[in-house]
Amino acid sequence: MDNETITIYDVAREAGVSMATVSRVVNGNQNVKEATRRKVLDVIERLDYRPNAVARGLASKKTTTVGVVIPDISNSYFASLARGIDDIATMYKYNIVIANSDGDDDKEINVVNTLLAKQVDGLVFLAHDLSDKIRAEFSRTRTPIVLAGTVDHENQIPTVNIDYALAAKDATLELAKNSQKIALVSGPMINAINGKERLSGYQEALRESNQTFSEGLVFETKYSYNDGLKLAERVRASGATAAVVTDDEVAVGLLNGLVGLGVDVPNDFAIISANNSVITEFTRPALSSIEQPLYDLGAVSMRLLTKMMNKETIDEKRVILPHGFVKRGSSK
Amino acid sequence: MDNETITIYDVAREAGVSMATVSRVVNGNQNVKEATRRKVLDVIERLDYRPNAVARGLASKKTTTVGVVIPDISNSYFASLARGIDDIATMYKYNIVIANSDGDDDKEINVVNTLLAKQVDGLVFLAHDLSDKIRAEFSRTRTPIVLAGTVDHENQIPTVNIDYALAAKDATLELAKNSQKIALVSGPMINAINGKERLSGYQEALRESNQTFSEGLVFETKYSYNDGLKLAERVRASGATAAVVTDDEVAVGLLNGLVGLGVDVPNDFAIISANNSVITEFTRPALSSIEQPLYDLGAVSMRLLTKMMNKETIDEKRVILPHGFVKRGSSK
DNA sequence: TTGTAAGCGTTATCAT
DNA sequence: ATGATAACGCTTACAA
Numbered sequence: 214m215d216n217e218t219i220t221i222y223d224v225a226r227e228a229g230v231s232m233a234t235v236s237r238v239v240n241g242n243q244n245v246k247e248a249t250r251r252k253v254l255d256v257i258e259r260l261d262y263r264p265n266a267v268a269r270g271l272a273s274k275k276t277t278t279v280g281v282v283i284p285d286i287s288n289s290y291f292a293s294l295a296r297g298i299d300d301i302a303t304m305y306k307y308n309i310v311i312a313n314s315d316g317d318d319d320k321e322i323n324v325v326n327t328l329l330a331k332q333v334d335g336l337v338f339l340a341h342d343l344s345d346k347i348r349a350e351f352s353r354t355r356t357p358i359v360l361a362g363t364v365d366h367e368n369q370i371p372t373v374n375i376d377y378a379l380a381a382k383d384a385t386l387e388l389a390k391n392s393q394k395i396a397l398v399s400g401p402m403i404n405a406i407n408g409k410e411r412l413s414g415y416q417e418a419l420r421e422s423n424q425t426f427s428e429g430l431v432f433e434t435k436y437s438y439n440d441g442l443k444l445a446e447r448v449r450a451s452g453a454t455a456a457v458v459t460d461d462e463v464a465v466g467l468l469n470g471l472v473g474l475g476v477d478v479p480n481d482f483a484i485i486s487a488n489n490s491v492i493t494e495f496t497r498p499a500l501s502s503i504e505q506p507l508y509d510l511g512a513v514s515m516r517l518l519t520k521m522m523n524k525e526t527i528d529e530k531r532v533i534l535p536h537g538f539v540k541r542g543s544s545k
Numbered sequence: 546m547d548n549e550t551i552t553i554y555d556v557a558r559e560a561g562v563s564m565a566t567v568s569r570v571v572n573g574n575q576n577v578k579e580a581t582r583r584k585v586l587d588v589i590e591r592l593d594y595r596p597n598a599v600a601r602g603l604a605s606k607k608t609t610t611v612g613v614v615i616p617d618i619s620n621s622y623f624a625s626l627a628r629g630i631d632d633i634a635t636m637y638k639y640n641i642v643i644a645n646s647d648g649d650d651d652k653e654i655n656v657v658n659t660l661l662a663k664q665v666d667g668l669v670f671l672a673h674d675l676s677d678k679i680r681a682e683f684s685r686t687r688t689p690i691v692l693a694g695t696v697d698h699e700n701q702i703p704t705v706n707i708d709y710a711l712a713a714k715d716a717t718l719e720l721a722k723n724s725q726k727i728a729l730v731s732g733p734m735i736n737a738i739n740g741k742e743r744l745s746g747y748q749e750a751l752r753e754s755n756q757t758f759s760e761g762l763v764f765e766t767k768y769s770y771n772d773g774l775k776l777a778e779r780v781r782a783s784g785a786t787a788a789v790v791t792d793d794e795v796a797v798g799l800l801n802g803l804v805g806l807g808v809d810v811p812n813d814f815a816i817i818s819a820n821n822s823v824i825t826e827f828t829r830p831a832l833s834s835i836e837q838p839l840y841d842l843g844a845v846s847m848r849l850l851t852k853m854m855n856k857e858t859i860d861e862k863r864v865i866l867p868h869g870f871v872k873r874g875s876s877k
Numbered sequence: 878t879t880g881t882a883a884g885c886g887t888t889a890t891c892a893t
Numbered sequence: 894a895t896g897a898t899a900a901c902g903c904t905t906a907c908a909a
Binding site for chain 2: 263289310495
């Protein structure tokens with residue numbers, strides 16, 4: 214008695230046409246007489262018919278859904294990217310299915326496979342680095358994939374990034390104007406591609422400003438406020454008088470930690486953060502920061518993906534978006 | 546030549562069994578001889594066969610996907626909820642398709658419909674309030690729906706919330722210990738259900754502490770840092786000496802705005818925020834805050850949804866999670 | 878402009 | 894324990 218699934222067939226019968234015709238009007242095909250269209254539309258309205266996207270997906274081999282693999286949606290950095298992705302996806306009539314990976318290799322492989330099983334039309338992949346295992350998974354499929362905010366050192370997969378090395382270099386150079394001992398505070402993956410890039414930019418800046426590189430000035434930490442806070446003591450003990458920090462939350466923690474220790478920021482210690490997310494404005498002094506177009510990184514990667522799904526020819530598979538620098542109170 | 550879609554049929558032929566048998570082993574059906582299972586599994590491995598979830602969904606009428614309608618995934622409040630939702634979803638083998646609504650009625654209706662068209666097995670709906678239009682959409686479908694962090698004043702739809710009125714009352718009472726003029730800074734929807742609840746809690750607290758309610762002490766604003774910042778002047782001009790703020794970002798803005806105006810927080814002005822998200826620790830002084838179990842709100846609502854999708858009987862359709870209070874430097 | 882019918886890749890119901 | 898075969902609800906040639 215609860216058997217009320219209205220199908221295209223019901224509409225066809227009720228409107229006195231074939232299901233092909235109904236399909237045509239539903240899909241906006243022009244080859245339908247205006248009178249018939251009206252009639253069909255009427256019945257659709259009356260029966261409250263809604264096309265079943267699953268059946269449609271099976272028949273057309275298109276799901277109008279893309280997968281988004283993301284380390285942690287509750288991290289504001291990734292959340293901003295995700296918003297950019299969804300807005301463009303929506304614009305092109307796609308939905309996104311989001312899967313958190315925690316940056317864990319096995320989880321990544323897992324979710325990529327279930328997403329592919331669900332026949333997503335494309336995949337946007339965000340991670341801290343690209344493991345060989347996940348690369349192997351990628352090579353098994355013909356589903357279009359683009360990396361957003363994630364460097365591929367093998368240059369195999371289309372990516373949308375900023376120039377992380379240059380950004381780190383710029384920030385370091387900025388600090389070198391006033392400081393002789395500049396620390397680099399990086400995420401847990403200094404050996405990851407993304408971290409490597411930043412490290413090399415940092416080192417290059419040191420060379421150009423005739424400062425010597427020292428392992429003791431490089432700090433690795435997890436991406437959280439508390440980790441930054443805890444790090445303050447060690448950083449001060451290192452004798453550094455400035456730091457480039459690759460994560461905003463960590464930078465806030467470091468700043469608050471140092472200030473809590475009685476350090477005068479920016480006079481005794483200068484800080485430049487990396488993402489210019491809104492939280493850089495929350496602190497006192499506010500954080501100077503490299504400016505990353507987070508939303509755009511997501512938006513552009515999704516746009517790129519639409520082109521790939523559409524089999525358009527891609528002129529440039531490695532998009533580099535410009536970054537900037539915003540000077541606030543934490544540096545001189 | 547690129548015609549390499551491996552189907553269950555290919556596996557069947559290759560293994561010398563029927564597709565029914567292949568389907569059985571893929572689905573872990575016990576009625577398969579161990580030898581046959583092995584043989585089939587072998588072929589699956591060799592052919593690198595992956596079941597097509599879309600076809601499966603059409604045949605079984607289950608997609609193992611749930612829709613999540615969310616105002617803005619880049620807002621840390623909602624992002625935390627989303628993470629809770631996804632973790633539990635994953636635990637129960639569901640994927641989530643997320644759609645941003647910007648809290649806009651029309652967009653909400655839109656995405657709900659496309660989600661339903663995609664045959665999601667269930668829906669988690671987050672919003673600032675529940676419009677009649679969206680309620681009408683909900684009543685048209687038999688797909689299970691639960692509201693997370695969203696009050697339904699008609700008590701029709703299962704919800705998972707905290708007691709917003711009580712939380713606002715608690716915070717106001719806390720401030721009333723030291724202040725005689727307490728402002729309420731609310732989101733754009735003071736007339737929305739959620740806002741109404743908070744307003745009533747605020748008013749109740751005023752009555753209990755013998756303070757008079759004044760329209761001039763209620764401020765509405767959008768949910769952003771800059772809106773809070775801009776509000777500082779007006780709030781100070783109102784003569785208020787304390788404020789309950791219903792959004793963390795706005796609270797940070799208000800705090801920084803007041804401090805920038807030379808106001809001594811907490812001595813001349815006390816602030817209590819609402820969500821205890823991590824940003825409450827970023828400011829100086831740090832923000833006292835109502836403590837909401839954001840992640841749990843998401844997790845519990847998803848758990849509730851799994852029960853509904855599973856047609857289990859639900860004992861309590863209106864779950865209220867406990868809230869707390871964290872005292873920091875912004876209040877005395 | 879419209880209709881017919883063959884898929885799409887599974888699950889599920891009967892038989893056997 | 895296994896196999897045929899009919900759905901599932903739609904798209905898409907191909908005809909007419």
